[in-house]
Amino acid sequence: MAGISVKLPLSRDPESGYKLNKTLKQVARQNLKMLVLTAPGERIMIPEFGVGLRNYLFENITTEVFYDIRQEIIAQVQTYFPFIIINSVDFQRETPEGSGMSMEPGSTSNYLHIIINFSVESDITPETLIINL
Numbered sequence: 001m002a003g004i005s006v007k008l009p010l011s012r013d014p015e016s017g018y019k020l021n022k023t024l025k026q027v028a029r030q031n032l033k034m035l036v037l038t039a040p041g042e043r044i045m046i047p048e049f050g051v052g053l054r055n056y057l058f059e060n061i062t063t064e065v066f067y068d069i070r071q072e073i074i075a076q077v078q079t080y081f082p083f084i085i086i087n088s089v090d091f092q093r094e095t096p097e098g099s100g101m102s103m104e105p106g107s108t109s110n111y112l113h114i115i116i117n118f119s120v121e122s123d124i125t126p127e128t129l130i131i132n133l
Contacts, residue, residue: 008034028084028120029129035076036114036131051076053114053133061112066091073116087117087126 003020004027013019021027038050051072059065070089077084092113114131 005030024083024120024122025127028081028118029127031081032077032084032116032118032129033131035080036073036116036129046080049076049080053131057133069114073114077118083121085119085121085124087119088115090115090117 003016003022004024005021007019007021007026008030011019021030035049036051036053039052039054040050041047043049051069053069056065056069069091073089074086077086092115093111112133114133116129116131117126118129119126
């Protein structure tokens with residue numbers, strides 16, 4: 001079966017040479033992940049591309065920071081990938097015991113999980129992308 005794009009990171013596939021994204025949802029997931037993990041100025045020829053999560057790395061965890069990240073993700077997706085519909089952007093942390101818990105400002109956890117629930121215009125079945133920081 002032919003693919004739409006190359007799956008990143010590159011890896012060999014005996015059938016087609018490189019593993020490929022074969023559905024629009026796979027392409028959307030990969031594009032969304034790259035958008036969130038890219039810093040503005042990092043992509044050649046499109047200096048505004050990227051959410052820039054590293055800019056928030058040493059910020060105090062507050063509801064305002066979560067709001068800013070959420071708004072930046074939504075704005076970037078609307079600009080660069082208008083076919084992706086963002087349903088929700090949530091934040092979670094892991095407690096020292098390892099169980100998931102809703103993110104609370106002032107927590108001492110070193111783990112932040114950004115959970116992006118999205119769908120693609122041609123297929124409204126929701127998908128979830130989790131970015132672990």
